[in-house]
Amino acid sequence: MKNVLETLGASLPIAAGDRSARLIGLLSSAIALGLLQTGDKLPPENQLADMLDVSIPTLREALAELRADGVIETRRGRGGGSFLVDSPENWQQRGARLLERYSVADLRDLGDEASAVLGRAAGLAAERANAADIRRLRDMLRTSSEATSEDQAAISNSRFHIELAVISQSMYLTQATVQMQSRLAPLLRASPRSSARMDSTHRAHEEIVDAIEMRRTQRAAALAGGHLDAAIRKIITDKLATMPQLPERGIEQVAASLEEFFTDLSTFLEAEAAQLAGLLGAGSESERILTSIHALATATLDRFESAAGAGPIFDASPEGQDGDCLYWWIRSVPGLYERRLMDTVAGTEKFYDFRANPWFQQAQERRVPVLQGPYIDYLGYDAYLVTVSAPMLGEDGDFYGVFGADLELESLEQAFLPLLGSVPGSELVLADASARVILASSSRWSSGQRIDQSVPGWSVVPLASESLGLQLFYREAQA
Secondary structure: OHHHHHHHOOOOOOOOOOHHHHHHHHHHHHHHOOOOOOOOEOOOHHHHHHHHOOOHHHHHHHHHHHHHOOOEEEEOOOOOEEEEOOOHHHHHHHHHHHHHHOOHHHHHHHHHHHHHHHHHHHHHHHHHOOHHHHHHHHHHHHHHHOOOOHHHHHHHHHHHHHHHHHHOOOHHHHHHHHHHHHHHHHHHHHOOOOHHHHHHHHHHHHHHHHHHHOOOHHHHHHHHHHHHHHHHHHHHHHHHHOOOOOOOOOHHHHHHHHHHHHHHHHHHHHHHHHHHHHHHHOOOOHHHHHHHHHHHHHHHHHHOOOEEEEEEEEOOOOOOOOOOOEOEEEEEEOOEEEEEOOEOOOOOOOEOOHHHOHHHHHHHHHOOOEEEEEEEOOOOOOOEEEEEEEEEEOOOOOEEEEEEEEEEHHHHHHHHHHHHOOOOOEEEEEEOOOOEEEEEOOOOOOOOOEOOOOOOOOEEEEOOOOOOOOEEEEEEOOO
């Protein structure tokens, strides 16, 4: 039991300080992987608390929630204790709650990692497997084909993936696969499996084993990666189905709503940039400038709930500020904001080179509001973002920097995915000027992908001001 929980310990998307939630996640993942079985008895409370390094009250809180969820039951008397129980209904309820913790962008990211890990493991297995390894994989295929329940099929699926990593002869890949499966398995088990879906999974596994046996390294890797991609698309489809349903709309109405938001944002940022540039151009005192920065940044966050951060970033530090160029304010707790400090000293390990970002470069070069994203703001906000920025320009054309706002993908999803999904029979994709996907109404498309505009069937509507470059792609929904 201890080894099982330690193996999964580093893999869960739960805050480290929430020990009750962590224990719940550990046990749920272990069950989903088949590492713990229905009917297994948990150790006594004092042993389990010591094993997991939690207090007895914290442990009891977690066990009470697991009991309420139907994951465990407590039996009194001789031979009593806490035992694991299970049912498809329990998994669907837990899966629905787990899906709430993930954005669509998170799920796509999880799929990218899973596909890379399993694809590499399958490729190495094709190079390194011996006859005994192939026999073991064939035995697993026979066992999975005889599965008589969704749960058995799901556990067989997870164990097959882990076995590929074991056969790759890589300890690191095996650990990564276990951790990856601990995230995926509860989500996959929560989705009902039809006989057709189980047959499809079995055929995919057979093709992977055939490729491994024939030493076809690239094919084995491609098949394994594609198999995971299909699983993630199913999970994203489940996630999209949880979004609020809006009344049916037409393409023009959706485009108008998106245009209204982004035009409002860019116009607001332009006004903030102009106000601050006016203070700088007039040589205002440092204290007045700092007070205005705080007021303007927090006003932006108050106005736009989907903004995660806002403020000015200067090309050169305002007078008297000792080289400080970044005045970025973020949400800390509801209704309160704090300044985010970043390292702008060149050559240091955490150096944030803001001048290299398109939201700064293009605003400086083009002298108009610009949009960048989605992108990973590494060493800055350290999140997956869309950034809109407006240049701060003096009366004589001097460039002081930019005033911008960060929009997290998760917030944009909550605000606009229901809107994109309100057009019946159509796939809608919000993309940037390079046709990189920001949001999409279909699991076929996820943030970061690029649309091939040469493929027939797409129509496009330009959105908002031309300088932002936003586009709404749409076509008839694909089967």
